[in-house]
Amino acid sequence: MAIRVGVVTFPGSLDDRDALRAIRIAGAEPVPLWHGEKWLSDVAAVVLPGGFSYGDYLRAGAIARFSPAMESIIDGARQGMPVLGICNGFQVLCEAHLLPGALIRNDHRKFVCRDQRLRIENADTLWTSGYQQGQEIVIPLKNGEGGYVADENTLNELESEGRVVARYLQDNPNGSYRDIAGISNAEGNVVGLMPHPEHAVEDLTGPAGHGTDGLPFFTSILQKLVGI
Amino acid sequence: MANYNVDTVKDAKKNPKLEQPYAELGLADNEYARIREILGRRPTSSELAMYSVMWSEHCSYKSSKVHLRQFGDKVPAQAKDVLLVGMGENAGVVDVGEGYAVTFKIESHNHPSFVEPHQGAATGVGGIVRDILTMGARPVAVMDSLRFGPANAADTARVLPGVVAGVGGYGNCLGLPNIGGEVVFDPTYLGNPLVNALCVGVLKKDEIKLAKAEGPGSKVVLFGARTGGDGIGGASVLASATFEAEGERKRPAVQVGDPFAEKVLIECCLEIFAADLVTGIQDLGAAGLSCATTELAAAGTGGMSVDLDRAPLRDETLVPEEILMSESQERMMAVVTPENLGAFMDVCKKWDVTATVIGEVNNSGRLTMRWHGDKIVDVPPRTLAHEGPVYQRPISRPYDQDALNGEHGNGLPRPNTGEKLRATALRLMASPNLADKSWITDQYDRYVLGNTVLAQPEDSGMIRVSENSNLGLALATDGNGRYTRLDPYTGAQLALAEAYRNVATTGAKPLAVTNCLNFGSPEDPAVMWQFSEAVRGLADGCQQLGIPVTGGNVSFYNQTGTSPILPTPVIGVLGLIADVHQRTPIAFNHDGDHLFLLGD
Amino acid sequence: MTRVVVDVVMKPEILDPQGQAILGALGRLGIEGVNSVRQGKHFELDVDDNLDDETLTRLADTLLANPVIEDFTIRR
Amino acid sequence: MTRVVVDVVMKPEILDPQGQAILGALGRLGIEGVNSVRQGKHFELDVDDNLDDETLTRLADTLLANPVIEDFTIRR
Ligand SMILES: Nc1ncnc2c1ncn2[C@@H]1O[C@H](COP(=O)(O)OP(=O)(O)O)[C@@H](O)[C@H]1O
Numbered sequence: 001m002a003i004r005v006g007v008v009t010f011p012g013s014l015d016d017r018d019a020l021r022a023i024r025i026a027g028a029e030p031v032p033l034w035h036g037e038k039w040l041s042d043v044a045a046v047v048l049p050g051g052f053s054y055g056d057y058l059r060a061g062a063i064a065r066f067s068p069a070m071e072s073i074i075d076g077a078r079q080g081m082p083v084l085g086i087c088n089g090f091q092v093l094c095e096a097h098l099l100p101g102a103l104i105r106n107d108h109r110k111f112v113c114r115d116q117r118l119r120i121e122n123a124d125t126l127w128t129s130g131y132q133q134g135q136e137i138v139i140p141l142k143n144g145e146g147g148y149v150a151d152e153n154t155l156n157e158l159e160s161e162g163r164v165v166a167r168y169l170q171d172n173p174n175g176s177y178r179d180i181a182g183i184s185n186a187e188g189n190v191v192g193l194m195p196h197p198e199h200a201v202e203d204l205t206g207p208a209g210h211g212t213d214g215l216p217f218f219t220s221i222l223q224k225l226v227g228i
Numbered sequence: 229m230a231n232y233n234v235d236t237v238k239d240a241k242k243n244p245k246l247e248q249p250y251a252e253l254g255l256a257d258n259e260y261a262r263i264r265e266i267l268g269r270r271p272t273s274s275e276l277a278m279y280s281v282m283w284s285e286h287c288s289y290k291s292s293k294v295h296l297r298q299f300g301d302k303v304p305a306q307a308k309d310v311l312l313v314g315m316g317e318n319a320g321v322v323d324v325g326e327g328y329a330v331t332f333k334i335e336s337h338n339h340p341s342f343v344e345p346h347q348g349a350a351t352g353v354g355g356i357v358r359d360i361l362t363m364g365a366r367p368v369a370v371m372d373s374l375r376f377g378p379a380n381a382a383d384t385a386r387v388l389p390g391v392v393a394g395v396g397g398y399g400n401c402l403g404l405p406n407i408g409g410e411v412v413f414d415p416t417y418l419g420n421p422l423v424n425a426l427c428v429g430v431l432k433k434d435e436i437k438l439a440k441a442e443g444p445g446s447k448v449v450l451f452g453a454r455t456g457g458d459g460i461g462g463a464s465v466l467a468s469a470t471f472e473a474e475g476e477r478k479r480p481a482v483q484v485g486d487p488f489a490e491k492v493l494i495e496c497c498l499e500i501f502a503a504d505l506v507t508g509i510q511d512l513g514a515a516g517l518s519c520a521t522t523e524l525a526a527a528g529t530g531g532m533s534v535d536l537d538r539a540p541l542r543d544e545t546l547v548p549e550e551i552l553m554s555e556s557q558e559r560m561m562a563v564v565t566p567e568n569l570g571a572f573m574d575v576c577k578k579w580d581v582t583a584t585v586i587g588e589v590n591n592s593g594r595l596t597m598r599w600h601g602d603k604i605v606d607v608p609p610r611t612l613a614h615e616g617p618v619y620q621r622p623i624s625r626p627y628d629q630d631a632l633n634g635e636h637g638n639g640l641p642r643p644n645t646g647e648k649l650r651a652t653a654l655r656l657m658a659s660p661n662l663a664d665k666s667w668i669t670d671q672y673d674r675y676v677l678g679n680t681v682l683a684q685p686e687d688s689g690m691i692r693v694s695e696n697s698n699l700g701l702a703l704a705t706d707g708n709g710r711y712t713r714l715d716p717y718t719g720a721q722l723a724l725a726e727a728y729r730n731v732a733t734t735g736a737k738p739l740a741v742t743n744c745l746n747f748g749s750p751e752d753p754a755v756m757w758q759f760s761e762a763v764r765g766l767a768d769g770c771q772q773l774g775i776p777v778t779g780g781n782v783s784f785y786n787q788t789g790t791s792p793i794l795p796t797p798v799i800g801v802l803g804l805i806a807d808v809h810q811r812t813p814i815a816f817n818h819d820g821d822h823l824f825l826l827g828d
Numbered sequence: 829m830t831r832v833v834v835d836v837v838m839k840p841e842i843l844d845p846q847g848q849a850i851l852g853a854l855g856r857l858g859i860e861g862v863n864s865v866r867q868g869k870h871f872e873l874d875v876d877d878n879l880d881d882e883t884l885t886r887l888a889d890t891l892l893a894n895p896v897i898e899d900f901t902i903r904r
Numbered sequence: 905m906t907r908v909v910v911d912v913v914m915k916p917e918i919l920d921p922q923g924q925a926i927l928g929a930l931g932r933l934g935i936e937g938v939n940s941v942r943q944g945k946h947f948e949l950d951v952d953d954n955l956d957d958e959t960l961t962r963l964a965d966t967l968l969a970n971p972v973i974e975d976f977t978i979r980r
Contacts (some may be wrong), residue, residue: 011580013493014403018678021695036578051676053537054853055488057846057867058945059970063853095970102973104914111396113673140675144400149918149973175919186944199675204692204808208815344896457841482896484838486845490882556843580852829939835946850947850967861952863905870911870946871926876937884910887928887935891926 002029002145003225005218006043008073010035010064014051015198022198023047034066044225045082045126046073048089050142052198060103060145061091068215070096082126082221083190086105087143090182090192099157099183099192101150106143107175115207116141116195117169118181122162126224130216138210141173141195148176148194158183165191190208193217233550235273236602241549244270253280261615266611274536274597274604277549278612281515282522285784288616291750292782295760298767299777307776310739313436316601318359318511319429320778321436322740324804328693329436330701331363332428334373334744334800336783340459341423344482345390349423350398351485351557351641356427357402361494365429366435369691370399372409373705373744373798378419379660384413387421395425396671401487402494405680406672407689410705410798413660419788424744424781424798426705430693437501439510441528441563441589446507448524448587449569450531451576452493452559455517456542459483459555489558496579497560501769505572508563518552518612520561521587525595525609528563534587534597536604548599563589570711621667623760624753681808687730688801692808700808704730704801709794716761720797721769727801728773735812736803741770743780743799748792750784758795766797775801829874832884836893837868840904868898905950908960909979912969913944944974 053064184195198216337352597605688704712719
């Protein structure tokens with residue numbers, strides 16, 4: 001039986017279909033979840049997709065955090081359920097305090113869309129075990145509020161505990177502190193990532209020459225879940 | 229509100245001589261006389277508001293209609309087969325095979341983008357996306373064709389960043405990839421930038437929706453955003469006055485968009501379409517409720533009654549005339565049978581979209597509206613939607629056309645040393661019109677939806693129709709105001725040919741054409757000559773190439789003072805590729821490949 | 829040095845989607861008794877004591893607010 | 905009904921790109937004498953007279969501001 005991985009659609013989610021596709025290509029069963037439902041349909045893991053949620057006029061993710069689906073996801077995550085938040089999903093995870101810090105407006109104040117080079121800094125999380133430690137990948141980045149910020153203590157803690165999952169290489173695209181592109185919680189089951197691995201799962205539509213660099217995010221989790 | 233005197237049909241009969249401000253609303257003496265003749269009395273002020281917006285240049289195409297007919301008349305025989313819906317509907321629809329159909333259209337939002345660049349451009353994208361949605365299609369990509377004054381002009385610094393942020397922001401919130409466009413700088417556009425937005429949508433061939441109110445007893449539902457005071461009078465203001473003539477007394481033509489509301493509206497509509505819950509649907513764009521009610525009624529059984537006071541308002545002080553003219557964004561109108569109404573409302577509730585029954589279809593042949601019980605509108609809807617005035621405007625070749633064409637570049641100095649050649653090449657490359665555009669396109673999301681095969685900097689954008697198919701669409705837009713000024717007939721054809729080539733070079737076969745015709749005042753015979761020549765050129769060109777024009781948009785009154793902009797037809801070509809894996813990207817991909825130059 | 833505060837809000841006739849979204853979230857938070865919310869911008873400037881009102885107004889009018897759709901207030 | 909104003913500003917140690925950009929633009933506008941600019945959010949709420957301070961604080965603390973990066977003030 002295929003592993004069921006859910007993707008939550010909030011009002012305003014944009015990359016939900018892409019995340020579902022990535023899960024399918026990785027070999028799992030994609031399960032659409034609705035923000036207004038507490039019931040998570042027996043999924044083994046959840047992806048919070050990119051886009052917007054409830055307009056994000058206040059702060060990205062600020063309102064989504066209070067949705068019925070998120071209540072269950074917050075409970076699940078605390079009990080070890082794997083959760084990946086991409087872009088807006090990362091913002092939701094920070095607002096929900098499942099991850100430390102926050103994401104603010106890009107330092108150049110513009111939306112940016114580009115093929116971004118990253119280094120996987122921690123290949124031990126549930127979502128990154130399919131990569132080599134230190135592996136360099138290129139996946140699309142597209143955000144207006146992608147600047148990762150946190151106080152010095154938090155940043156030091158993240159680094160010393162190996163919880164910086166991915167870092168921007170070459171140009172820092174949004175002013176993120178210490179070039180942080182993604183982080184995990186202490187247990188490693190919750191990961192937030194600003195760039196979009198779900199847009200790099202097919203040679204046809206992914207970044208030229210790096211079309212499938214994002215796929216291991218979705219296969220890693222399957223290996224772990226099957227392995228358990 | 230309490231002491232506002234509503235002008236009812238009864239009042240119009242009782243007080244037939246009342247002076248009415250028709251001229252201020254942009255109606256000519258003969259047009260006003262014709263309204264009185266149609267109604268057999270003076271119009272109520274609500275009716276006057278409706279006629280003024282529906283008979284504006286922007287909505288009625290009164291100056292362009294006689295020319296645009298050529299697009300239909302000259303449709304090549306072989307093209308008729310692919311055309312599922314032709315010009316006249318919200319957007320044309322073409323058959324692309326495998327059971328899929330595609331709808332696409334380009335539209336201008338020039339004047340609003342000059343007044344408030346960010347919101348103007350944003351709502352331009354919002355409007356064209358709703359047009360595509362209205363056909364029953366899922367919008368799948370957008371493109372933008374932009375013209376600004378010189379790159380180093382102060383006003384360009386005001387307009388350009390706002391426009392780019394508006395186009396990018398609105399499209400981004402809707403989750404639509406931006407797959408291409410143009411940016412051109414020329415002094416002619418300094419006081420009159422052009423913002424043309426294109427949207428393409430995909431649907432199943434048998435799921436096309438049309439704007440018609442059929443079946444007496446069916447309910448008329450207004451859904452989406454509440455109606456506010458934005459853009460009141462905008463429809464006629466933007467098309468009937470020059471930028472400078474915009475007076476204080478007119479309401480601001482600024483509409484503020486809420487792309488998040490539109491995203492939710494799109495998903496809500498698509499769910500409604502999938503469950504087959506509407507018999508007719510129309511978006512509310514320019515002329516808002518006036519346009520939606522009259523067009524739906526005119527295309528269907530022929531009659532409709534509306535309780536206008538039921539329209540949910542954002543601003544409770546609005547009077548009926550203003551509600552009828554409001555251009556508030558993110559609204560739609562649907563015709564729903566009584567059996568389907570419950571299910572329709574449930575979908576709206578799921579998406580948290582406000583939906584209100586405001587009227588009913590009947591077979592009276594009249595569109596009537598009441599305001600708290602009093603009848604304020606009683607009109608034959610076709611007279612607003614289809615039987616507006618049509619003008620054969622005077623045409624005359626510009627007095628300076630010969631002199632202009634007599635100029636040739638032979639006297640200009642040419643680079644005659646390696647050094648000079650190098651300097652010229654560098655200057656060209658660094659010129660704003662030729663330089664790399666990624667400083668703009670990096671602000672647009674090209675990845676979302678996961679079907680983008682080609683985007684910036686390719687010659688045309690290309691998307692996969694669906695992840696279950698290898699079928700692809702290619703799209704390019706082109707236009708050149710300078711060529712068109714020199715020779716409008718050939719200039720339009722050059723733009724067509726360029727877009728056609730851009731599509732062909734990616735490996736796709738061109739299939740259909742859309743166009744946005746940006747010109748000066750139609751009341752200027754020289755402009756009208758440019759316009760008629762350009763249309764004739766485009767229609768002839770399409771006939772020769774064997775592809776149909778499926779729709780488009782005319783934007784007149786693009787001028788600063790009395791100086792018109794360079795005539796700027798922007799042409800969009802849609803192409804089809806059977807297998808997207810066979811696409812030809814712009815880059816040289818393999819060492820040792822041969823290079824060929826085709827043509828003379 | 830003086831602290832000046834400039835608050836910028838959408839003109840009342842202009843759509844304010846922000847406020848609507850927040851109002852909707854309050855219900856989910858279980859907070860009652862809030863009837864309307866409008867969201868605007870808040871600027872805190874540190875300025876030289878002798879900066880005159882006229883300059884401040886020009887600053888607000890051209891840079892901090894978009895007078896086409898927004899109103900502003902200045903507090904010293 | 906009472907008008908309540910909540911102002912939210914970034915904590916001083918967090919980068920404020922908008923404020924920085926405005927400061928940069930001032931030079932171009934020829935405005936001198938402004939030494940620092942910080943941009944925050946301004947909320948105007950219409951609330952029932954009996955809405956207590958505690959609820960208001962909870963509203964500001966959980967929804968209007970993100971205490972990880974922002975501070976807020978409430979004015980009745
Ligand atoms: N306003 C725009 N929006 C989106 N894409 C644009 C825009 N302007 C230019 N582009 C894209 O940038 C690339 C280069 O544009 P351009 O320099 O006009 O190319 P060309 O001269 O070959 O048509 C093309 O892929 C084009 O689609």
